[in-house]
Every structure is written in C-alpha cells, then in structure tokens.
Amino acid sequence: MSTYQPKPKDHFTFGLWTLQNRGRDPFGVEVRDVFPPVEIVRTLSELGAYGVNFHDNDLVPIEASLQERDRIVAEFKQALADYKMKVPMVTVNLFTDPVFRDGAFTSNRRQVRQYAVNKAMTAIDLGAELGAEVFVLWGGREGTEVDASKDPRQALQHYAEGVNYLCEYVRNQGYDIKVALEAKPNEPRGDLYLPTTGAMLAFIETLAHPEMVGVNPEVAHEQMSGLNMYHQVAQALYAGKLFHIDLNDQKFSRFDQDLRFGSENLKAAFFLVKLLEDAHYTGMRHFDAHAYRTEDGAGVQAFARGCMRTYLILQDKVRRFNADAEIQGLLRTIHAEQGEGTLEFSHDSLKTLRNLAFDRVAEGARGHGYEQLDQLTVEVLMGVR
Ligand code: GLT
Numbered sequence: 036m037s038t039y040q041p042k043p044k045d046h047f048t049f050g051l052w053t054l055q056n057r058g059r060d061p062f063g064v065e066v067r068d069v070f071p072p073v074e075i076v077r078t079l080s081e082l083g084a085y086g087v088n089f090h091d092n093d094l095v096p097i098e099a100s101l102q103e104r105d106r107i108v109a110e111f112k113q114a115l116a117d118y119k120m121k122v123p124m125v126t127v128n129l130f131t132d133p134v135f136r137d138g139a140f141t142s143n144r145r146q147v148r149q150y151a152v153n154k155a156m157t158a159i160d161l162g163a164e165l166g167a168e169v170f171v172l173w174g175g176r177e178g179t180e181v182d183a184s185k186d187p188r189q190a191l192q193h194y195a196e197g198v199n200y201l202c203e204y205v206r207n208q209g210y211d212i213k214v215a216l217e218a219k220p221n222e223p224r225g226d227l228y229l230p231t232t233g234a235m236l237a238f239i240e241t242l243a244h245p246e247m248v249g250v251n252p253e254v255a256h257e258q259m260s261g262l263n264m265y266h267q268v269a270q271a272l273y274a275g276k277l278f279h280i281d282l283n284d285q286k287f288s289r290f291d292q293d294l295r296f297g298s299e300n301l302k303a304a305f306f307l308v309k310l311l312e313d314a315h316y317t318g319m320r321h322f323d324a325h326a327y328r329t330e331d332g333a334g335v336q337a338f339a340r341g342c343m344r345t346y347l348i349l350q351d352k353v354r355r356f357n358a359d360a361e362i363q364g365l366l367r368t369i370h371a372e373q374g375e376g377t378l379e380f381s382h383d384s385l386k387t388l389r390n391l392a393f394d395r396v397a398e399g400a401r402g403h404g405y406e407q408l409d410q411l412t413v414e415v416l417m418g419v420r
C-alpha cells in the first residue's frame with residue numbers, strides 16, 4: 036500500500052507565488068508573514084517536490100539594483116543546489132506594476148509594449164540561467180473594461196507581435212525554451228483577451244513560430260468560463276500543445292479561487308489525472324493554488340502537501356479504474372463497435388456509405404450503459420472498489 040508520500044520523481048512543482056501568498060484579498064489585508072524564497076525551496080524540498088517556478092519579481096523585486104539582483108539569484112541558486120530542487124519553468128509579472136494597468140503587450144502605448152517585451156526577455160534570461168525549459172505567459176492585464184478604448188483586432192496584433200518577438204529572442208540566444216500561453220476569461224480585467232485554452236490554441240496558429248508555442252491551461256480559469264478542464268486539456272494534447280499545466284481547484288463560476296488541487300471537484304480532478312497519466316504526459320505536475328486565508332504557516336504546508344497527496348491518491352484511483360474487471364468489461368462492450376477507419380474517404384467507402392444498411396430505429400432505441408459505468412467510477416472514487 037502506497038503511503039502517498041510525494042517524491043521528486045513525481046515531478047511536482049509549485050510557483051514561489053503560491054506559497055508566498057499572504058492571504059490578501061480585495062477586502063482584507065495580509066494575514067501571513069513573508070515567506071522568503073530560500074525558505075520556500077527548503078520547505079518544498081522537505082515535502083517531496085521536484086522543483087519551484089517563479090515570476091521574475093517573486094524572486095527579484097522590480098526596483099532591485101543589478102548588485103541586489105545578483106546577490107538574490109546567487110543565494111537562490113545555492114538553496115536550489117543545497118536542497119536538490121529544479122526550476123523547470125519561469126514566468127514574468129506583467130500585471131502588478133501600475134505601468135501595466137491597461138495591458139502590457141496590448142497596451143495602447145508603444146513604450147509600455149516595448150517595456151513589457153524588455154521585462155519578459157530579462158525574465159527569460161533568468162529562467163535560462165536556472166535551467167528552465169518553459170516560459171509561461173499569462174497576460175493578466177491584456178484586456179479591457181471599456182471596449183471603446185481598444186480595437187480588439189489591433190490588440191491581438193500587438194499581442195502576437197510581443198510573443199513573436201520573444202520567440203525570436205529565444206532562438207537568437209540559442210535557449211532551449213518553449214513558450215506556454217495561459218488563458219483566463221476575466222479578473223483582474225473586466226474581460227481578458229484570448230479567454231480560454233481553445234482561443235489560445237487558435238491564436239498560436241497565427242504566430243510566426245507556432246512550433247515554439249503551446250498552452251498552460253489552469254483548472255480554475257477554464258472552470259470560471261464554465262468549461263470542462265478535462266476536455267480543454269485533451270484538446271491541447273491532441274494538438275501536441277500541452278507544454279505546462281496549472282493544477283488547482285475552484286467552485287464553479289466564481290472569481291479565481293486557486294484552491295488546493297482536488298478540494299472541490301473530485302471527479303473532475305480524477306479525470307484530469309487519468310488523462311495526464313494515460314497520455315504519459317511528461318511535463319511537470321505544477322500547482323498554481325494557495326492556502327485558504329484562514330491559514331498560518333502550518334496551514335500553508337498542509338495545503339502544499341495536500342495538493343501532492345491528492346494527486347498521488349487520484350493516480351492510485353486511476354490504476355484501480357484501469358484494472359477494475361467490471362469497469363473494463365463495460366468499456367469493452369461500449370467500445371466494441373467503435374472500429375477503425377470507418378470514415379476514411381475512398382471510392383469503396385463512399386459506395387459502402389451510400390448503400391449503408393442501417394436500422395436507425397433499433398440503434399436509437401439502444402441504451403448505452405453509462406449509468407452503471409459512472410456509478411462504478413464514483414465507487415472507485417469513494418473507495419469501495
Ligand atoms: C497569477 C495567476 C496565475 C498565473 C501566474 C503565472 S500569475 O498568480 O493567477 O494563474 O499562472 O503568471
């Protein structure tokens with residue numbers, strides 16, 4: 036029996052910002068002390084994580100001098116080495132500073148757009164220095180409240196220019212880094228451009244280097260749009276574009292809650308884990324969530340441990356599901372008539388389809404057995420199978 040103890044080989048990662056979260060919200064001040072990056076590295080390593088990711092300014096304050104930057108980075112590198120922790124992903128903060136209040140890449144002001152690209156390149160440099168292979172881009176301020184203020188076609192053009200510039204920069208520097216775009220429908224802006232993973236996938240095909248750009252879907256963000264994360268991730272996998280993933284949870288249709296993975300929608304979390312495991316997804320299992328505002332430092336640790344344990348327990352449930360004779364028997368029946376290549380166009384298939392002898396009424400009267408299948412799934416989740 037597994038103890039569900041996370042290990043580095045499980046490839047669990049957290050953003051520095053997730054443990055740094057001090058519980059501030061629009062109605063209340065911070066409730067927890069500052070958690071210094073070096074301490075976070077130690078804590079996550081002790082909990083069994085593989086690595087830690089960060090925004091430029093989670094580590095290096097925006098106003099830091101070059102000397103301060105070098106001192107902070109050296110200290111951080113030492114902690115990574117001491118605790119055998121990796122930095123698989125880096126991202127850039129293009130949303131906190133007032134300069135980005137009307138967008139970064141999609142700002143109406145040229146100099147802001149240029150500064151955004153400059154800041155992102157510096158973040159990429161830092162990531163490359165620490166071995167990151169993925170650069171996540173969440174355009175937290177790329178949107179509007181006032182639709183009269185921006186032509187959305189022009190904004191998308193500017194968005195593409197920014198991403199294109201970064202891709203050229205990565206190529207020019209010879210970095211082994213891919214870009215992963217993260218979607219969100221709203222918050223902090225009234226509306227954000229490219230609100231879903233599906234929208235991102237379509238946008239990527241318009242870029243200069245689509246092969247370098249994929250997606251970073253987040254559970255909470257897709258659920259805010261009322262979408263099924265499992266299906267969104269499946270489409271990203273289908274397109275060969277799942278470069279990274281943000282695991283967390285969410286009560287449907289609320290603000291971005293970034294709750295502990297699996298804390299709200301267990302069945303949805305189960306199918307997400309099943310998808311990643313069955314697809315042999317090789318990327319990081321990254322958690323982008325934070326502890327409830329009610330918590331102190333111990334609660335933050337319980338939160339981080341909980342994310343990883345829940346993933347491992349769901350992994351175990353996936354194994355049970357895949358090994359359950361009754362479930363697999365049902366699935367065999369359900370998929371028995373699936374067949375292969377029925378819709379490949381050819382002279383012969385055309386003839387067959389044209390002359391199809393098919394009892395529409397009998398087929399329409401047939402039950403599918405999904406009630407039983409779903410009940411068995413729920414029973415696996417409830418621990419009785
Ligand atoms: C911010 C946001 C997250 C993004 C982070 C990466 S920043 O915390 O809420 O969803 O993944 O930029």
Ligand code: MN
Nearest residue numbers: 217253281323
């Ligand atoms: Mn996220």
Ligand code: MN
Nearest residue numbers: 253255291293
């Ligand atoms: Mn979020």
